[in-house]
Amino acid sequence: MAKRSAKVSIAGLVLPVRLWTQRFAFLGLVLLSLTLMLFSRAELSSVNQVRLAIVDLIAPVIFVFSKPVQAIEGVVSNVERLFIINQENQNLRENNARLIQWVEEARRLNIENATLRAQLEYVPDKRSQFVTARIVADTGGVFFHSLLINAGARQFVRRGQAVIWQGGLIGRIAEVGNRTSRVLLMIDINSHIPVVVESTGDRAILAGNNTSRPVLEFLPGNSPISRGDRIVTSGHGGVYPPGLIVGNVAQATHSVVSVKPFVDWSKLNQAVILDYGVDGILPAPERVPTRTLQNKIPPDLKTTQ
Amino acid sequence: MNVLSDFTWILRYLQSAVPIVITFFFVLVGQLQMPLQYLSNIIAGFAIISIYYWVMFRPELMPSIFVFFLGIIQDSLSGAPLGLNALVYLLVHVLVNNQRRFIVGKSFWLFWGVFALISLFAVFSTWVLASIARGSYLTPETAIIGIIMTIIMFPAVIWLLVNIQRKFIGTARF
Numbered sequence: 001m002a003k004r005s006a007k008v009s010i011a012g013l014v015l016p017v018r019l020w021t022q023r024f025a026f027l028g029l030v031l032l033s034l035t036l037m038l039f040s041r042a043e044l045s046s047v048n049q050v051r052l053a054i055v056d057l058i059a060p061v062i063f064v065f066s067k068p069v070q071a072i073e074g075v076v077s078n079v080e081r082l083f084i085i086n087q088e089n090q091n092l093r094e095n096n097a098r099l100i101q102w103v104e105e106a107r108r109l110n111i112e113n114a115t116l117r118a119q120l121e122y123v124p125d126k127r128s129q130f131v132t133a134r135i136v137a138d139t140g141g142v143f144f145h146s147l148l149i150n151a152g153a154r155q156f157v158r159r160g161q162a163v164i165w166q167g168g169l170i171g172r173i174a175e176v177g178n179r180t181s182r183v184l185l186m187i188d189i190n191s192h193i194p195v196v197v198e199s200t201g202d203r204a205i206l207a208g209n210n211t212s213r214p215v216l217e218f219l220p221g222n223s224p225i226s227r228g229d230r231i232v233t234s235g236h237g238g239v240y241p242p243g244l245i246v247g248n249v250a251q252a253t254h255s256v257v258s259v260k261p262f263v264d265w266s267k268l269n270q271a272v273i274l275d276y277g278v279d280g281i282l283p284a285p286e287r288v289p290t291r292t293l294q295n296k297i298p299p300d301l302k303t304t305q
Numbered sequence: 306m307n308v309l310s311d312f313t314w315i316l317r318y319l320q321s322a323v324p325i326v327i328t329f330f331f332v333l334v335g336q337l338q339m340p341l342q343y344l345s346n347i348i349a350g351f352a353i354i355s356i357y358y359w360v361m362f363r364p365e366l367m368p369s370i371f372v373f374f375l376g377i378i379q380d381s382l383s384g385a386p387l388g389l390n391a392l393v394y395l396l397v398h399v400l401v402n403n404q405r406r407f408i409v410g411k412s413f414w415l416f417w418g419v420f421a422l423i424s425l426f427a428v429f430s431t432w433v434l435a436s437i438a439r440g441s442y443l444t445p446e447t448a449i450i451g452i453i454m455t456i457i458m459f460p461a462v463i464w465l466l467v468n469i470q471r472k473f474i475g476t477a478r479f
Contacts, residue, residue: 025369026399029373029391034392036377037386037388037389037392037438040387040388040438041386047387051387054381058378062337069337137338137382138338138345142346142447143385143431143443144383144385144435189441268338269338
């Protein structure tokens with residue numbers, strides 16, 4: 001009888017303690033989440049390092065998972081192509097004829113440029129290096145628009161570098177891990193890119209708004225901008241090199257000028273990270289002299305000078 | 306005999322890891338580049354279905370600490386502030402855990418309806434926290450479309466989870 005009462009009293013003690021521990025564990029985790037959010041907001045480097053370590057660890061798993069999806073996507077796109085193959089061939093023939101004329105024009109201009117530069121003793125712009133990487137994950141959730149690519153600090157990717165694909169701007173490198181990097185897309189609300197309207201020369205800021213149509217801000221009020229005008233990077237601020245194609249004006253009203261990005265997001269599976277050697281607004285510790293990089297690029301990566 | 310008992314012990318641990326692995330799988334697949342718009346968002350919502358299901362029927366296999374870590378992984382991959390999805394998943398966990406006794410054993414419609422409310426709460430919380438974290442008003446339309454699609458897909462995912470539970474874990478303990 002005494003034994004039974006002792007058992008009951010121990011169980012009676014253990015159960016509330018267990019419940020309290022569970023409740024405190026839950027409260028502790030909620031507090032930890034809030035603290036981490038505050039530290040993330042303050043862009044504390046240790047929090048970013050934890051995040052990048054997790055991404056580096058999981059990226060290979062995502063890469064494996066993405067293979068079947070890519071295979072299905074490939075089959076679907078091949079079937080789609082079968083239906084438009086004749087039209088595509090016709091377009092390619094026309095393009096080819098036009099491009100042959102442009103090649104001749106480019107050769108003539110190249111010679112003319114070289115002669116004029118020699119006469120003026122012109123100092124040429126730095127030539128770019130680039131690294132081509134595969135997109136590991138499209139983490140473009142609803143509220144955050146970014147991509148993960150399979151090139152990181154080991155491939156000498158640095159924060160702030162411009163990322164393009166097929167000539168159109170995608171965004172810039174926002175975080176760099178050892179083997180992976182995060183690209184902040186130009187449509188993200190945190191993206192602000194100095195641009196210029198090619199036809200008028202008017203400068204503006206392309207501000208991401210988390211939709212597929214970023215908008216132009218600080219455009220001069222009297223700018224004769226119209227639908228279809230091409231927008232390119234201006235190079236101001238020193239993050240993006242000048243002349244990268246951003247997109248075309250999709251809508252131009254008194255209140256809003258929106259831009260349709262040149263890049264087709266649905267067909268994006270690779271990206272090119274450009275290194276123009278412009279460090280611009282990036283903090284000093286992240287700068288690495290371009291000259292030191294040139295000797296260290298692994299031969300298996302596509303680079304050029 | 307000892308070898309057999311060791312094997313049973315390992316098997317039991319592997320079985321108990323199934324809910325975490327499935328939810329982790331949904332978190333990862335939700336980050337993949339999908340050929341169709343909204344598909345990633347819909348699959349990312351499957352993680353909430355998985356948490357909801359396992360906390361409802363096998364809460365001992367989906368403890369809050371694992372839910373927290375799944376949220377941290379989601380945050381790390383998606384570029385969200387670390388802790389945002391962890392907090393949302395924890396809130397879903399505590400809500401489901403507190404209400405499960407009123408839902409388990411009742412009709413599927415109630416089970417589905419409560420999930421709809423909880424997932425809308427999860428999206429609302431994510432939207433509020435994301436807007437605070439980014440310091441600006443974020444448009445919630447895409448998120449709402451994504452979660453409505455997830456709610457529509459709920460029976461299919463539940464069918465999958467029920468089959469996984471029957472095959473690998475066994476029937477629920479109420």
